[in-house]
Amino acid sequence: MSQNKVAGPEIEQLIKLLAKLPGLGPRSARRAALHLIKKKDQLLVPLAEAMGVAVDRIGVCSTCGTVDTSDPCAICADPRRDQATLVVVEDVADLWALERAAAINARYHVLGGTLSPLDGIGPDDLNITGLVERCRVEAISEVILAINATVEGQTTAHYITDQLTGLDVSITRLAHGVPVGGELDYLDEGTLAQALKARTRF
Amino acid sequence: MSQNKVAGPEIEQLIKLLAKLPGLGPRSARRAALHLIKKKDQLLVPLAEAMGVAVDRIGVCSTCGTVDTSDPCAICADPRRDQATLVVVEDVADLWALERAAAINARYHVLGGTLSPLDGIGPDDLNITGLVERCRVEAISEVILAINATVEGQTTAHYITDQLTGLDVSITRLAHGVPVGGELDYLDEGTLAQALKARTRF
Numbered sequence: 362m363s364q365n366k367v368a369g370p371e372i373e374q375l376i377k378l379l380a381k382l383p384g385l386g387p388r389s390a391r392r393a394a395l396h397l398i399k400k401k402d403q404l405l406v407p408l409a410e411a412m413g414v415a416v417d418r419i420g421v422c423s424t425c426g427t428v429d430t431s432d433p434c435a436i437c438a439d440p441r442r443d444q445a446t447l448v449v450v451e452d453v454a455d456l457w458a459l460e461r462a463a464a465i466n467a468r469y470h471v472l473g474g475t476l477s478p479l480d481g482i483g484p485d486d487l488n489i490t491g492l493v494e495r496c497r498v499e500a501i502s503e504v505i506l507a508i509n510a511t512v513e514g515q516t517t518a519h520y521i522t523d524q525l526t527g528l529d530v531s532i533t534r535l536a537h538g539v540p541v542g543g544e545l546d547y548l549d550e551g552t553l554a555q556a557l558k559a560r561t562r563f
Numbered sequence: 564m565s566q567n568k569v570a571g572p573e574i575e576q577l578i579k580l581l582a583k584l585p586g587l588g589p590r591s592a593r594r595a596a597l598h599l600i601k602k603k604d605q606l607l608v609p610l611a612e613a614m615g616v617a618v619d620r621i622g623v624c625s626t627c628g629t630v631d632t633s634d635p636c637a638i639c640a641d642p643r644r645d646q647a648t649l650v651v652v653e654d655v656a657d658l659w660a661l662e663r664a665a666a667i668n669a670r671y672h673v674l675g676g677t678l679s680p681l682d683g684i685g686p687d688d689l690n691i692t693g694l695v696e697r698c699r700v701e702a703i704s705e706v707i708l709a710i711n712a713t714v715e716g717q718t719t720a721h722y723i724t725d726q727l728t729g730l731d732v733s734i735t736r737l738a739h740g741v742p743v744g745g746e747l748d749y750l751d752e753g754t755l756a757q758a759l760k761a762r763t764r765f
């Protein structure tokens with residue numbers, strides 16, 4: 362019996378790439394590919410277009426580190442945002458979670474991760490000098506550390522506090538409504554809003 | 564507090580479409596979108612390209628009903644395949660599972676589902692007349708019903724057997740290596756190969 366190819370190289374390539382998405386394994390990638398091909402006009406065509414738009418137009422904001430179609434991003438450029446408060450998050454997903462909660466009308470700073478010596482992630486791998494620089498040159502009065510309540514997150518929070526020593530900014534963190542060990546992106550919007558409202562001095 | 568948009572309309576559109584893939588919900592679609600944007604060159608660009616290729620080149624084989632870049636598909640057009648045997652499957656995913664198992668070197672016929680009166684799926688919604696027609700005009704000597712061992716699958720198998728009455732084809736089904744109630748696409752390749760080898764008269 363010859364070893365038959367399951368599908369042509371074009372379909373195999375589509376499956377291989379879909380399998381690299383978080384949440385999809387090889388089997389679910391096959392199902393997703395088949396679903397896309399079957400729903401060509403309703404799903405495959407618009408998704409291919411949306412990805413093309415993303416390729417052409419979406420980039421990283423050089424001010425805060427989030428992703429958007431403009432640089433500075435819509436949030437950084439919005440004059441109605443409180444210009445004196447920065448909410449520091451690990452990841453864009455956390456920024457999105459806070460925006461969904463509509464919990465605060467400030468601007469953000471995306472670190473791009475947390476300090477993790479075991480994974481070889483040090484201060485230079487995170488957008489921390491950018492944060493210190495912003496606190497120096499912008500009129501920032503408060504930095505809210507909206508960082509995950511994990512060991513790495515808290516280590517990172519302490520490191521940032523050290524780096525901001527001597528600058529005239531008050532540093533706060535989210536209230537302990539956030540479950541210990543929990544990740545922001547998993548929380549419901551009400552919990553996030555409460556934790557932000559009851560934030561305490563760090 | 565104003566209701567802030569989480570991200571620009573381009574990113575929202577990407578998330579919305581990704582959430583329609585089987586296996587991805589709204590939350591995992593956001594993660595997938597972010598992953599794609601971060602891995603722009605390694606993942607987003609090639610995936611957008613692969614989808615564009617799929618849009619342009621992949622269609623349904625008018626002979627067997629599978630998806631491929633040519634019509635007839637590579638399997639239907641392959642002269643080295645046993646031309647006298649048709650393997651009837653519910654779905655392209657099942658065809659792919661059998662091809663991965665490299666269990667048989669025959670051609671296929673994709674029904675596109677199973678009879679399911681409760682869901683309003685009758686004989687006209689499946690590619691059954693096409694199967695009868697192929698058995699009439701092609702020199703088919705055996706039809707292997709490689710249909711899921713579910714109630715709907717077995718109902719469909721009986722219906723097809725009735726439709727093929729009077730034609731000179733022997734109808735077989737997969738051996739009872741397939742777990743009762745199980746779906747082909749979940750089985751390992753060895754089980755599939757065994758079940759096919761030990762197929763019995765229907």
Ligand SMILES: [Zn+2]
Nearest residue numbers: 422425434437
């Ligand atoms: Zn920005």
Ligand SMILES: [Zn+2]
Nearest residue numbers: 624627636639
């Ligand atoms: Zn075909």
